[in-house]
Structure formats: C-alpha cells, structure tokens
Amino acid sequence: MGKVIGIDLGTTYSCAAVVEDGRPIVIPNKGGYRTTPSVFAVTDEGRRLVGHLAKRQAITNPQNTIYAIKRLIGRRHDSPEVKRAKETCSYEIVNGPHDDVRIVCAGKQYSPQELSAFVLMEMKRAAEEYLEEKVSETVVTVPAYFNDNQRQATKDAGKIADLEVPRIINEPTASALAYGLNRKKKDEKIAVYDLGGGTFDISILELGAGVFEVLATSGDTYLGGEDFDARIIDYLVQEFYREHRVDLKTDRLALQRLKEASEKAKCDLSSLKETTINLPFISSDSHGPKHLIVPFARKKLEMLTSDLVDRTIEVVKQTLEECELATADIDEVILVGGQTRMPLVAEAVGNFFGKLPNKGINPDEAVAIGAAIQAASLFQDKAEMLLLDVTPLSLGIATYGGYYTPIIERNTTIPVRKSHIFTTATDNQTAIKIRVLQGENQKAEENTLLGEFILHGLRKAKAGVPEIEVSFDINADGIISVSAKDLETGKEQAITVTASSGLTEEEIRKMTEEAKIMEVVLKE
Amino acid sequence: MAQEDKKIEANKFLEEGLNLYGLGKFSEAIEKWKKVLEIDPDNSAARDYIESAGGDVNSVPQPAETPQPLPFADTSIAESFLREAKEFAQSGKYEAALELLEKSLELDPDNMETHSLYEMVKGKQLKNYINEAGQPGRIPVLLKRTEELLKFNLTKEAGFILSLIDGQVTLDDIVSLSGMDKFSTYRNLVKLKRLGVIS
Numbered sequence: 001m002g003k004v005i006g007i008d009l010g011t012t013y014s015c016a017a018v019v020e021d022g023r024p025i026v027i028p029n030k031g032g033y034r035t036t037p038s039v040f041a042v043t044d045e046g047r048r049l050v051g052h053l054a055k056r057q058a059i060t061n062p063q064n065t066i067y068a069i070k071r072l073i074g075r076r077h078d079s080p081e082v083k084r085a086k087e088t089c090s091y092e093i094v095n096g097p098h099d100d101v102r103i104v105c106a107g108k109q110y111s112p113q114e115l116s117a118f119v120l121m122e123m124k125r126a127a128e129e130y131l132e133e134k135v136s137e138t139v140v141t142v143p144a145y146f147n148d149n150q151r152q153a154t155k156d157a158g159k160i161a162d163l164e165v166p167r168i169i170n171e172p173t174a175s176a177l178a179y180g181l182n183r184k185k186k187d188e189k190i191a192v193y194d195l196g197g198g199t200f201d202i203s204i205l206e207l208g209a210g211v212f213e214v215l216a217t218s219g220d221t222y223l224g225g226e227d228f229d230a231r232i233i234d235y236l237v238q239e240f241y242r243e244h245r246v247d248l249k250t251d252r253l254a255l256q257r258l259k260e261a262s263e264k265a266k267c268d269l270s271s272l273k274e275t276t277i278n279l280p281f282i283s284s285d286s287h288g289p290k291h292l293i294v295p296f297a298r299k300k301l302e303m304l305t306s307d308l309v310d311r312t313i314e315v316v317k318q319t320l321e322e323c324e325l326a327t328a329d330i331d332e333v334i335l336v337g338g339q340t341r342m343p344l345v346a347e348a349v350g351n352f353f354g355k356l357p358n359k360g361i362n363p364d365e366a367v368a369i370g371a372a373i374q375a376a377s378l379f380q381d382k383a384e385m386l387l388l389d390v391t392p393l394s395l396g397i398a399t400y401g402g403y404y405t406p407i408i409e410r411n412t413t414i415p416v417r418k419s420h421i422f423t424t425a426t427d428n429q430t431a432i433k434i435r436v437l438q439g440e441n442q443k444a445e446e447n448t449l450l451g452e453f454i455l456h457g458l459r460k461a462k463a464g465v466p467e468i469e470v471s472f473d474i475n476a477d478g479i480i481s482v483s484a485k486d487l488e489t490g491k492e493q494a495i496t497v498t499a500s501s502g503l504t505e506e507e508i509r510k511m512t513e514e515a516k517i518m519e520v521v522l523k524e
Numbered sequence: 525m526a527q528e529d530k531k532i533e534a535n536k537f538l539e540e541g542l543n544l545y546g547l548g549k550f551s552e553a554i555e556k557w558k559k560v561l562e563i564d565p566d567n568s569a570a571r572d573y574i575e576s577a578g579g580d581v582n583s584v585p586q587p588a589e590t591p592q593p594l595p596f597a598d599t600s601i602a603e604s605f606l607r608e609a610k611e612f613a614q615s616g617k618y619e620a621a622l623e624l625l626e627k628s629l630e631l632d633p634d635n636m637e638t639h640s641l642y643e644m645v646k647g648k649q650l651k652n653y654i655n656e657a658g659q660p661g662r663i664p665v666l667l668k669r670t671e672e673l674l675k676f677n678l679t680k681e682a683g684f685i686l687s688l689i690d691g692q693v694t695l696d697d698i699v700s701l702s703g704m705d706k707f708s709t710y711r712n713l714v715k716l717k718r719l720g721v722i723s
Contacts, residue, residue, distance in 0.1 A: 053701065060702070253680060253681065254680065256703070278670055280683055281673075281680055281686065284683070289683065
C-alpha cells in the first residue's frame, strides 16, 4: 500500500506533506516551492493553468482565473457567503442544479469540488514525483467551522482528483499536532491564531486524553495576507502618481507587477528592516519609460496595516469572551498562516496573550505537517492512533416552539450512540415529526436541516404522557442514523443521514473522468 | 447590387479569407479572396493576398481595362504609408511593413484594407518571431542587471515581459501569462533578445 499524504487545502495556498522515516517532510512542487497557490485558470488560448502560473496571470485574466474557491465549497447558492463572493469575485458565480454553486470559466461551468480537485491533482502529482510512487490517499484539513456538507464536498473533491480521503481533520487540530501538543501529559488549552492569505481563524482547543476538542472557533473569511498586499499596492500607486501623475490602478499589467512586488516586499520585511521596491518600465509614454523605485521600510508597512492586525486581535478577544476564558487560561499559543511571519502580528498576539507564541515550524506549513502526522497515524497500532474524529457540530432535533435540542454535542468522539426521551406537545397527538438538525443555535431554523421523518401510530393520550425515544447513532465513517421509538407500542421509524456535498454520485463520476482528461492537458 | 453593398460584401469575404489564412486553411482562404475579385476585380488587397498565399492571380477576373483614377493620385499620408507597407510586405520585409501599417492605422483607424493587410502581415511575421525566439518550451534568461536595464528605452509591455522571466517560465508560459496576444508577446521577446537583454 502506498503512502498516505497530508494536504492543507487552503483558500489562497495549499501545501502537502508526508511522514518519512518518522519525520514529517513538506513536499515541494515542480518549481521547488513548498506551497502552491490554490488558483486555476484558463488562458485566452485555452491553456489550463494551476498554481503559480495561474496566480501570475490573475490580474491580466480576471474573468477566467478562479481563486478562493474554498469560500464556496459545499455552500448553497442562496447563502450569505455566496452572495458576498458574488459581489467581490472577478469570476462569474451561478446557480447549480442542486441549489449549489457553479463557477463559469472560459465558457464552461465548474463545481467548487472540481476546481478544488484541480489543486489537489497538482499536489498529488508533486507528491508522486517526490515519492516516486503512486499516491492514492490523503488526509485533508478543513476549517473547524466547516459543516458536514462542506466536509463531504472536500472529500468529493478528493474523489474527483482520484484521491481517497480516509480522514478529514480540523486545521487548528492539525497545527497542534504539528507542534506535538498531543503528546503533552496534562490537559491544556491551546489558542491557534491562523492568519493566512485570504482568511483569519482563531480557534481555542482543549486537549484531553489525546483528543482535541474545539471549544470555540471564529474569524473573518475576508481578512488575510492579501489585504496587507492591497495596502502596499495602494501606497505604491499613490507614490507613483505623486511623482509621475500616472494612475497605475487603471493598468492591469502594472497592477499584476505591483501585486507580486508587494507580496515579495512584505515577505522580505519579515526579516529585513528595509527594502526597495524596484519595478523598471512599469509605465511608458511618448516621453519614454517610467520606473517605480520606492524605498520601503518595515515601519511603513506596519503603519499601513496595523489596523488589520488590530481587527484580528479584537476577534480573538471576543472569541475568548464567548467561551468564558481569560488569556491566563490559555497554556499554548500557536501561530499559523504565512501572514503571521510579520513581526508585528507575532508581537501583537504575544502581547495579547501575555506569552510567546510557539514558533519553530513554518507557519504556512504547520497545517500540512499536522495532516501528514495524522495520515501516518492511520497505519499505527490502535493504541498509538490519534483519536481525532469528532463531530464538528452538535446534532439534534427540532422541538416544540421552534427550538433545537442537541442530542450529540459537538466534539463528541465517534463512533457514538446517544438517546433522549421526548413526548407529545398536544393532547391526543398520534404522530410526531422528527426534524434532524446540525448546528449550535437554540433556534431550530438557524441550524442546518439534515433530514426529517414522521412516526405515526402513537396511542391517543394527554400531552406529555407518551414516551418517544429518539436515538442518534454515528458510525466510524460519519454516517448518522436517527430513530424514534414509541416505548409503549414499540413502533419505530428511522432514517439514515449522509452529508451531501451537492453533487450526485453520477456527477462525481463524470467529473472524475473529465479531470483525468484534464490531467493529460496539464502534463503537456 | 449597389456599390456600397458590393464593398461590404467584398470586405466580408476579404475578412473571412484572412481568418481562414490565420487558421492555416490557405486554399479555402484563396477561394474567399477570389470571390472578392469576382465582386471587385480592382481589389488589390485580395490580389496580393492570393499571391502571398501561393494562389494564381491569373485565374481570377482581371481589373477593368478602362482607365481608372490612379489609386494614390490624391493620397492622404495614411494611404501613402499603406502603399509603402504593401511594397515592403511583398518583398518580405514584414517588420518594416508593420511599422508603416501601424502608423497608417493611427491616422486612419477605420481603413479596412489597412486592417486586413496588418493582420496578414502580423501572421507572417509571427512565424518569423517564433523561429527567432526558439522552441516554445525554452526558458529565457535575463542577461542584464536592473541598473543596466534602466539605460534601455523599453515600453511597459516589454517591462512586463521582463518581469515574468524568472529562470523557470518557458516561452509558452510567457505567452499565457503576458495578458497580450501571441504576436505582441513574441514581438517584445524578440526585441529584448535583439537588444541583448535576454537570451
């Protein structure tokens, strides 16, 4: 059997890792980069690009360059997240056949699962070249707040990419694994501050008996390193206009160069105090070429972006308050995501928690390393296996008055079976409707409906007399079975709930075939 | 058919021929241009194109023998550029022809004949540029340091292409990344190569 790799399928960048001889190793891609942009594009000439090349033409080919697809995967078309993406994305988002999402690229419609699969295929290819063997399984990470549909959609993306996904794990959990925090002897509370390219997540984990429980998770899906880059771009545009009276914002060739230069300058300033942004021939007119040469200091960068850092700290503060924890309750702080390389970010987080954050693992590789460790543990002895499969969100049923009663709390390790006794709400009620929900909100309508069924044939009785046992059973594969049993008559009704990514099996099969054809194109 | 309609019809066939020529369908292109000459036997552009594509102009209707006003008797500057460009194009000096055609189009942007010839010459010169640049899979390398580069009088398009050269991207990649059409990309690449900026 081949090796199982770990993949951090990120909003802006993805990273793959594998454990070899007991050590986790990040797998470089063909260009030698350790992370790959999660970007797919089709050029005017019909050439398909994935990764760095796709990113490098994003501004000059905006309609046919697809990025940040993670914000859309497993979402319904009418969700607020999709509405927001429609307002901000340069590509076209349309309604899919199952009220899900489709993205139009070069005249063809793609599901988010397919587009994620294209990125996964790149990671798989890099891994196969590196390991010199076929890779057919991967552990993939997802944000802690992903619901079952989003997780299932991520698994389906794997299937389309010809990769089985035996396990999905939460990104903060993976980061904690990368730092070996699961080996701690005592129970601890861990804050994972993840500021990536496009999103910010803060998660508070509690480690107990080898299991990481997510106490709270929050963030901003529209705040990340790219916002820092945008501030630098604005500054450079202003400087150039001041000197030459030319507006570079209207020139897409110039903007593409500014974007790359800003990102590079920002990275340089993580280790240097000052750099120079040098873009010769950024503009030209009848008088000849014009060059952009701007000295850029770390202090200037901090001045331009400190409010973005403050925004993240505000979210951290609120998250701690929500789970009624003080900074002193946090034993470990982990920094994840490339943007945390910025000294100002590390300093702000350290100051807030009053302790130095964990360092030592590249922040943009920690999640993939954790995924690889989890992947390797799948083949270890049971005793050593990491107990990581937990329900990401609570499961329960809708009850009288529009309320929601959880039966299995979130972060419960699976497999699990739990029951609860319910009764009728009105006199002589002969049937009850069981609506199976997933979520954390007290109001039933605010949670996700997974399925529903009716239990008929109850004996007529006063309200509150019949006893109906509702049981939830989740097996090791995450399949949920819900049953309702009238304890007096023995009548029983049940359903099996499987998470849906929005795609049918037939659609996934077709997409898998198409993706294989595309692979041939990519290898040209 | 009214004179104006004839002109429109002829231009339509002229364009269709150019499109087919661009796709490498030379015999089909020649047929289209022959149709132009059936409508307008004096159409010199169609005649030139047929010749360029290896067709036989003698097999198509010849221009009327009645004396016609000299085409350039009352020429504008744009027309004189066009006429010179035709001569260059016929003698295979496509770069010189292109420069003149671009000047002509600046002065007379709606001239269909200039546009048609421009597209055709571009097609021919692109092949030359591709030959000069090398195989699409080759990786161009920067030969000058930034401070040396500043001495050159380059356009922002050439500057953009320079910024793409990182020792990893191929010529084919640059075409995909440039945001320009294939002709403009290769034109800039060859210009940079001739200047000794890249190899």
